[in-house]
Amino acid sequence: MTTGMIAATVGYDVERVRADFPILARRLADDRPLVYLDSANTSQKPEQVLRALDEHYRWRNSNVGRAVHQLGDAATADYEAARATVATFVGATDPAEVVFTKNASESLNLVAGVLAWADGARRVGPGDEVVITEMEHHSNIVPWQLLCERTGATLRWFGLTDEGRLDLSGVDALITERTKVVSVAWVSNMLGTVNPVADIARRAHEVGALVVVDGSQAVPQLPVDVAGTGADFVAFTGHKMVGPTGIGVLWGRRELLEELPPFLGGGSMIETVRMEGSTWAPPPAKYEAGTPPIAEAIGLGAAADYLSGLGMAAVAAHEHAITAYTLEGLRSISGVSVLGPTEAVDRGGAVSFVVDGVHPHDVSQVLDSYGVAVRAGHHCAKPAHRRFGVQSSTRASAYLYTTKTEIDTLVDGIHRVRKYFKVA
């Protein structure tokens, strides 16, 4: 942790933050307070975002970019303002490089999908290779498997070290002249690992490959500068960054968005349509077929504003402190092992662990009876689990509203789990 990050935590008042999130006041069964440690799965939403959604529907609801009337003007202005806000939030200088999708999965499928049909050198075909990693979320694996299967290309991947980091030792054998695309998670949703995406991007660009970064866990947690990563595309998702469901983002370099073929076809993405053939609108419209998630984009704009208000450096510092505290707490329990980096160094907030002798479903069931919400299963990262010889794990993931007291409740709960299942 840098001094800057420590400094940033000083002004961070987690109780004031919590007051913005109505659901955190909720009581569960047996009148237990909610201890929500499933934020890597989806985050909770502050009042500010709920209000933006509600006010949109109540006062300004209209379709966008199509209508010449006052509501249409208002909704269009709000929608495009949200695009500009999101662009600024991730350090993109040109709002036209921000494409709204339905989630990060669609963003990743969009890139993989159009590469099957691209003209010229970008097109992925037989003999070409796509490189991913063994720690990817299924949403950054399956689209590339489908692309490779369908085009005759070959999928290759970075393996992992025992500590849960990318094994970059074979990089020169993996990223070669045959590589067309390299797609990597910035922050792992299972192991928590923060990957050196800028280094990988540099190497990939040397061989002329496109670089896709799955920023789904990075954008909610870290100050992000998409262009600074060196990536060509960065995907992320609204619901994990205190925004609504139903909205994702694909940031892409404008030349690429201009050059690549369309993904979904339909209303709003066209320049002109004749029965005999059509031409496309410039990006971002080109990749936003049909009525977009309007209220959701506006909600995401409010979410970005909310995060900017807290300051992403402060959010990252808080996340870092809580993660370190969680790792420490878990270390204190015998029979518990963490998958992924065990120290809070280059590490995001997802902490996956196994409790010897107790299946993750049973761990989380007992924790739930104490009001502690964690995730049990493979967290959409089966290959990473297989790499560590387990089928599933329990994952605690903190966020900007998480307190140390909540982590204490988690640790206490795990002790109870072990007693309940008589492994303590």
Next chain:
Amino acid sequence: MTTGMIAATVGYDVERVRADFPILARRLADDRPLVYLDSANTSQKPEQVLRALDEHYRWRNSNVGRAVHQLGDAATADYEAARATVATFVGATDPAEVVFTKNASESLNLVAGVLAWADGARRVGPGDEVVITEMEHHSNIVPWQLLCERTGATLRWFGLTDEGRLDLSGVDALITERTKVVSVAWVSNMLGTVNPVADIARRAHEVGALVVVDGSQAVPQLPVDVAGTGADFVAFTGHKMVGPTGIGVLWGRRELLEELPPFLGGGSMIETVRMEGSTWAPPPAKYEAGTPPIAEAIGLGAAADYLSGLGMAAVAAHEHAITAYTLEGLRSISGVSVLGPTEAVDRGGAVSFVVDGVHPHDVSQVLDSYGVAVRAGHHCAKPAHRRFGVQSSTRASAYLYTTKTEIDTLVDGIHRVRKYFKVA
């Protein structure tokens, strides 16, 4: 209009309905009341839907189908209940046949997209034909153009009669043994025409073609029985049926959803993932990659409940009465001509018209100054406009909250348009 439909209007209290829609109380510039006649573009939302959204985020927000905790159970139950509600609303017996997408455009692209990669006889390739119509929304044209371009198949289409109906005279030459897919709008969003989808489906099935129905304008307006259409797939969209943005539906026959390959790949649509290859979850999960539009699906469920509460027969009867009144009103103005059926017979609520000597942009601009919100342009149906020799038109589209007084304001406004531009 049948006697049943007349009867249904008797109990219909449009003022009580209007009270449910907060935005209808809004005042525009110069303190003019909003006269919202752009519902074919997007509908307004009742309090009941806004409340469902807000309460979800406030009390039960969580990711679905993944978590073993009380919030996860609640959100999953709500999400799946919404699926069942929507299924019932459109007469589907099996909720697993209801796939949640982001909008109707994605639903249509989904079907067109997977047919490029299907195994065996379903796959669309060189020599195969896809049949659509000249009155389709761009979202039911461009996906098929892309499919045909990319696979070497041929796109063909039904032309239109001068009255704006499908010209079915050449059906036997159009739908042949080469036809792999027939995709038709149930109700045109521009001409208002209600198409004989069941007849077309029967003919298409005789030659073994798949039948896709674009129900985007039908489901909001008519009592719908998806299976009764004989279609294999029906696409529709939440925001036009008093639901939120960011949510669409693809209803599909289960065998087809099982047989066809996946569309978007990623979390939640898998059975198992290995780096070497993956297998898929059964439908509907198979077609719902990533975190779905959870709140939006729940909002759509609330919208379907709202419409069921009014009764779709009553909604259709009201729409029919208002449409007839609108057509009558427009007929009373000289220099105005309606594109599409001029009588309210087999006709939905969209009424597109041209005002001699005044461009639609200018028509709608003047109407807007009186608080009347209509759409001007091609309404994502350029080919249909070209068919009638115009580049664009003005469209008034009423819905379940529209009053005759509002139509009077529209008619009055058009008189003012003609005066303003000195064509009266």
Next chain:
Amino acid sequence: MSLDALYQEIILDHYRRPHHAGLREPYDAETRHVNPTCGDEITLRVHLSGTTAGDTVADVSYDAEGCSISQASVSVMSDLVIGKPVADAMTLHDEFLTLMQGRGAVEPDEDTLEDAVAFAGVAKFPARIKCALLGWMAWKDAVAQATRAPMSKEETA
């Protein structure tokens, strides 16, 4: 939310000492089922005695990785169905399915379901219903394959 309603003593006993575990010969069909949500897997074999309509479940053997609920459920199931005519075992399957889908409102019949009544509480924990059903689904699928196999042999003969 009482944990003990879910984790009945019988369930925990079966979980710790599962019956009929391990894959055995002979068998007529083998299936592999996965719970997509958590990754739990089961490989299950069924051996039927006789080849006509009046088949009996001669053996069920399995290799399963999963939580207490899924492990205990397949153990209890094996106890229940081994030795029963296929038709009767299928009735038990249906009864168990009804119990699981009943949201806790279905009263289980102890005479027929025996130890499986202990799973009544699972119906109140929606996320765990799939766990309880995993083994039963694999079994039903295996029986379908085992009974289909000879038929298709006859058809092609």
Next chain:
Amino acid sequence: MSLDALYQEIILDHYRRPHHAGLREPYDAETRHVNPTCGDEITLRVHLSGTTAGDTVADVSYDAEGCSISQASVSVMSDLVIGKPVADAMTLHDEFLTLMQGRGAVEPDEDTLEDAVAFAGVAKFPARIKCALLGWMAWKDAVAQATRAPMSKEETA
């Protein structure tokens, strides 16, 4: 929302009697632009006098289908740019663009923009800004093509 702020008398005059309309020879480049939202189209030709850096806009001719704003805008634009050095005309383009994107806060310079100041009100009607810009975009594109063409001829020569 005052309609008259949008529909200045000058605009309506140009709309009813557009200047320089109709496609003419000779020309160096022709472009076709579409407003994707409403389908309005313009085909526009530019003829430059001379082939070196000091070019002048010798003629602009066009065939346009569109609303009052887009029709009037291309008419006013033609008046403005015909006879001007390309560089000066391009400065006018930039000035007009700034005016349109200024949300009504930019004070137009009547000395340079002449009749085009009448479009100041359009900036307050966001949906109509594209209408006012359609002709200018087509013109800028045509000039780019016309000045690029001879260069590439030189390059290949």
